[in-house]
Amino acid sequence: MTKQSRRQFLASSAGLVIGVALPLKGHAQSGAAAALGDGTLSEGAFAPNAFIRIAPDNTVTVLSKHIEFGQGPYTGLATLVADEMDASWDQIRVESAPANDELYKNLAFGLQGTGGSTAMANSWMQMRQAGAAARAMLVAAAAEEWGVDASTISVSAGEVTDGTNRASFGELAEAAARQSVPVEPAVKNRSEFTLIGTEVPKVDSRAKSTGTAEFTLDVYRDGMQTVVTRRPSVIGAKVASFDDSAALEVPGVVAVRQIPQGVAVYAENTAAALKGREALRVEWDMSEAETRSSEEIFAEFSRMAESPGVVVEEEGDSAAALESAETVHEAEFLFPYLAHAPMEPLDAVLEVTGDKAEIWMGAQFPTADKGAVAQVLGLAPENVTMNVMLAGGSFGRRAQPSAHIGAEVAAIAKATGGDGAWKLVWTREDDLTGAYYRPLTVHRMRGGIDADGNITAWEDRVVNQSIMEGTPFDQGGADPTSFEGSTKMPYDLPNRTIDWIKATSPVPVLWWRSVGHTHTGYATEVFLDELLEKAGKDPVQGRLDLMRDDAGRDRAVLERVAEMAGWDGTKVKGDRAYGVAVHESFETYVAQIVEVSDQGGMPRVHKVWVAVDCGIAINPNVIAAQIEGGVGYGLGTALFNELVLGPGGEVLQKNFDTYRMLRISEMPEVEVAIIESEADPTGIGEPGTPPIAPAVANAWRALTGTAPRKLPFAQAGA
Template sequence: MTPPTSWKGKIMTRSLSRRAFLGSSAGLVIGLTLPLAARAQSGAAAALQSGATGSAGFAPNAFIRVAPDDTVTVLIKHIEFGQGPFTGLATLVAEEMDADWSQMRAEHAPANDELYKNLAFGMQGTGGSTAMANSYMQMRKAGAAARALLVAAAAEDWGVPEAEITVSKGRISHGAHSSGFGALAERAAGLTPPEDPPVKSADQFTLIGTDLPKLDTAAKSNGTAQFTMDVYREGMQTVVVAHPRKFGATVAGFDDSAAVQVPGVVAVRQIPQGVAVYATSTHAALKGRAALSVDWDESGAETRSTEQMFEEFSQAAAEGGQEAELAGRGASGIDGAARVIEAEFRFPYLAHAPMEPLDGVIELREDGAEVWMGSQFPALDKPTLVQGLGVAPETLQLNVMLAGGSFGRRAQDTAHFAAELAEVAKAAGGPGAFKLVWTREDDLQGGYYRPLTVHRMRAGLDAEGALTGWDNVVVNQSIMAGGPMAQMMQDGLDPTAYEGSTRMPYALSDLRVGWAAQESPVPVLWWRSVGHTHTGYATEVFLDMVLEAQGKDPVQGRLDLLRADAGRDRAVLEKVAQMAGWDGTKLRDGRAYGVALHESFNTYVAQIAEVSDEGGMPRVHRVWCAVDCGVAVNPDVIRAQMEGGIGFGLGSVLYDEITLAEGGAVEQANFDTYRMLRIHEMPEVMVEILKSDADPTGVGEPGVPPIGPAVTNAWRALTGRNVTRLPFARALEA
């Protein structure tokens, strides 16, 4: 169904004045005017709408707005869903402006792929723990440019040399002259910004490296923070969609006679994704959906059970797959080994289960459309909305909202939620406002999971116990194949499927890693730390098994095996051993200790877990964590992300799985069947951040991969049982 001409034909093309050019290789955009503002949560909206001058304040570039009251608002191009870009990126600007932290504010940048692209991706989006890494110099340059303009304005106003002016804690001074930023904003707006302003050296930092309070904490604590669920428009209808219970099924027909009798239900419409119910309230929409009768065509659906899929994946692993990495003689050294160690690791589908499920608001007007959603990839969501509605790009405004978690769930390469939102609005038949809501059950049963994966591991030892070969075959679905990210495939291989099993820091002279792609209608997606979440587990648990067979200490054995160029790996491993007081004793007073080391997203993490047996399940008491993420912009945020990653990863290895029953239906529906880690199960976590002058790298994901293998290695030392199928709760039932 296409939008009626009564409203579609009246959407007018707006002239959007864009004055911008790149001021440096880091991507600094200078001299920008954005008439359209991200109005949903933008105190900087007036500045955006009125340009760089006037009562709204001073906008020296695409990232900074200086208001007359001296507040500095930083437009953040990365979505904030708890991982800290509002605080981290604003810190970079404040550092170079010599601003006081109390005057800093942060808000989401509007959807604009050209201006706010992720420099690692080439498009606007958040993921891969790249927010700080790609923005580090860009935001510092933006802050330095703003400072230079304010200093130049002061020099001009006061008639003094720029070199004699000082800036400290948001005050610009020279002798008897002193001013805040706001009073100089109008004059600064008329000056030409520097193309490549110098930035501070590390020894000049006053804010970078300190524990600054997060900018979004107060609003999230007092309830003023605006999430998509908080957005209400006049006359807005709430919409829920009946999706098929089996992946790949489609609507064959439906009966809405009972649904339309539910008080508050306005309409029922079929869309490509299922059957949409429109109502005046969420309660009415859900009641209406429950009253629907839908016939599903399951001819193209996934009907295998989880157990059937594991068996087929296991068979594919035995066949070796495509070669992803080869070193020395590959796996051939295993053939003549005196001893062969083997293990097959099985990892289930996993849901992301963020606290806020998917939701979005769309308003169709006579002159355009506006959308509010926690968009992790505006570069993909906006074109999808435009195409779905059949409107001109310049008439659709996408406002990026705060989101209650993601862990990869909102980073949709298919933009499937934006597509569904557009279809819901289009099917309504005219102007109006619509809030599309997925329930927890919709999300847990709606797919886009971490791929079900099998690792087949083999290693050979000679008569003296030396390694003669290492073989790892990874089997799973590709996240990238067939979608917009397919361009990232490498010779038919999806590197996210096996990342972390290749390019390991260990000196394994004879090694082979293979990958076997599998197909299924079950949609898969990146999950916090993507491939590293299973490769880190398989490689570090299996390596521990090999070291045990060699009679070696788990820490010293790893240190001895590290390559000469793996200095950062060595440093975090030595540090965590020191933190935990590692003395080679794996058992002490009824508790066992396990270690794991893994690098992901260019961040190096080592962890040691202290574990006891509590009713046949691991009880994790303490976790020591050493991390090297380059320059620590905000140590408190880094510690929080390591702690959060440990809790997230621990819950997944202990309890979490999405399983398909015979016939293909998902068995889990909510937190009663998809068990989360409970607060009393969270271990005490000690984090040490290694001092580094390297450029900062990501911290949102790297804390996850080591916790599972560290716990499992401790559990094996404690009980003699090796867990090669996750989660623990299922494996220990056997």
């Protein structure tokens, strides 16, 4: 979904939020049962809508429609509810919502899911209205019970009072459940916020710090077997035949079965399953496999870039402008396949009993995985229960339109032919060699400069695979996630052409933290920096001079970060160099300046200054943490990471010894400034990532005279 269509969808949905998400059946309790699926509320509890439960013990439980894997939606969504309810933060609890597209859909997607940095943006009014509705019903219950006018009642820190009478939310819960649900509850003016904009503690920090938080790997069911799957070392290969005799001799191995994903080994524990898998002998059918190496794919994509593609943005006549330019600058940027490598690899637990099934997994698209389980097992969807678990990272990996993990664990259950419980475990090796990578991408760029140093032409041709094609998000035509960020730039670049060429490969690709912006941010900001350098212009002032009149938020973050870093136009000071990049993604504006030195032929990043405008800051601490995490993730990737297909197509990187992570000693100091804004909140999970690599590249070029055309820096011999 494009930025414009996403904005239009959110705007058009705002008036429907209550009707869609807050069940209206005359009174709250009847609606609560529908909202919660089975109506299993404790006696005296109050569920005013699909998102809130208030218990007699005065706890307020917020049901999060977005998965929590470290990016902070549990805390953010709860903050919106608690502020509008005027609840006390210490009475707030958060649980994952059940899989239900009708009640819990992402308003930017149209189905239940987390991704695209949309959690806060699509929930901003929805969760506030949910909290406001609950507050209004508590006030109405108190007014009725005390025989006073509702206008005389105030609410603060979880207590309702008219000055004479006082009651907690829990004490009013049963009476509030008999009140009618407000159709359009009034929400606070922004000047009235008490929790929004403050650094309330994250609701999941204590459990994660003490080890009491439960992840999928922590789930055990009676009689459960652990299952690992033998997959091909060449992506796209299929099982031709296998010999399981040695595997079945491993103590603890229970069975071996072929499934569509490969050969599954069932065992009493993980160690036995892994040993059994090692003992398998499998012959592979390579007829549909990707047998080209990465170098061969790069060469093919580069050849494709010699011809025009589908024009996705155009103004003026770039070809004519290049012909008449005083200086023409050209560059080709190459970006490898990348794995997401979340710290917790993929996993799932499935229990089947008769015609019912229950699944536990860290699902970003829970109804998709639930549907896959139902389809594979031949069950009615209503007979499948989905438990969305906390997850140890994702970066896009758990957002699977194919629902391939749900399908795999269901295939494992189906292959046994009976009831039981199974835990599917992907190892780190499975994770890195199992595809669903960021697409390998080529950018071919040309720019023109006139005699006065003005940029007169800009061309950017992007070649890569489509992520959206064949998914529910496929809109037909050009895939915007393939080139987003190369279009709608904040700069006034006359005579520009951006085109895209769709490439194909058996390698499945998937959105990766910041999706298309991860490569477009690098290509555009490095190429622009080089053009400004050739024109003899300052990289900060040159960008500011190019910015369109409607690029005020881009301008503000760039000016703020220049102020933070004390930018004076000097790109090299002693052994330190400084580089800048600015990039908008997911409607959030980020500018970064980095300080870099040369450490053994590789960049050593000492400090990163960041200015960010993400609209109203719901929790500044979470925002800063996400920016810091995005910087570390993007920096480590730019310096070290590539997923290489060797001769014959075998994936060469299999663990962190060859797919190297940024070490804590290599993490730079990060200083974050959040621009005060009256705009509605926008995304924060991904926008910190795109600017870091180009900023480092620009500093590195200032220091050494060259910047990598092919990432990572280590591969390029930086």
